[in-house]
Amino acid sequence: MAALRKWLLTGLLVVVPGVITVWVLGWIVGTLDQTLQILPESWQPDKVLGYHVPGFGVVLTLAILLLVGGTASNFVGRKLVSWGDALVSRIPVVRSIYSSVKQVSDTLFSESGNAFRTAVMVQWPHPGMWTVGFVTGAPGGELADHLVAVGAQEEFVSVYVPTTPNPTGGYLVMVRKSDCVELNMSVDAALKYIVSMGVVAPPEQRPSIPKN
Secondary structure (H helix, E strand, O other): OHHHHHHHHHHHHHHHHHHHHHHHHHHHHHHHHHHHHHOOHHHOHHHHHOOOOOOHHHHHHHHHHHHHHHHHOOHHHHHHHHHHHHHHOOOOOHHHHHHHHHHHHHHHHOOOOOOOOOEEEEEOOOOOOEEEEEEEEOOOOHHHHHHHHOOOOOOEEEEEEEOOOOOOOEEEEEEEHHHOEEOOOOHHHHHHHHHOOOOOOOOOOOOEOOOO
16 A cells, blocks of 8 residues: 555656646647737638647747838837827726836846846845745835835835745735845746745855945
């Protein structure tokens, strides 16, 4: 029985990662294949070939992104994007959703942005208990004014503290920069550590404490 149990656990360790990887990739490819519906029916690969070949949607999506990115990178494209933003900003309700999503996407995908590019350790949810988080920026506007009003003269940073094993949920906390321990590990390594619930240990690198 001990040998059977060992073989079963070993089989799970070998099969489960592969099955989940294939399932996730299949879901992504299947979702992107839905973009083929924007093509005229006579142009759709399924109609041309007579059978379904998964993956054409991925190619079409990449082509659309490259085309839009190339167009938006020149002067005319930037003007069109600016006009589109101005038009959307005049539509009630839609402008609130669009502006919020745009701000988040600009922060996350901008080459000059720093969001989710630095992993840190912070004491959360109370002193003496540490967790891994990601710096998303610095408090600004009214938040910064309130921090100054309560006597917090030190520099603060906004830190996203993800939950485990699902890092898409979490908490946004504002902590003193001097209370953050900046980690040398990459964001990918930190995410693996969080998703694995601490099983996959991060690389052995000495953390550097930022100067005040």
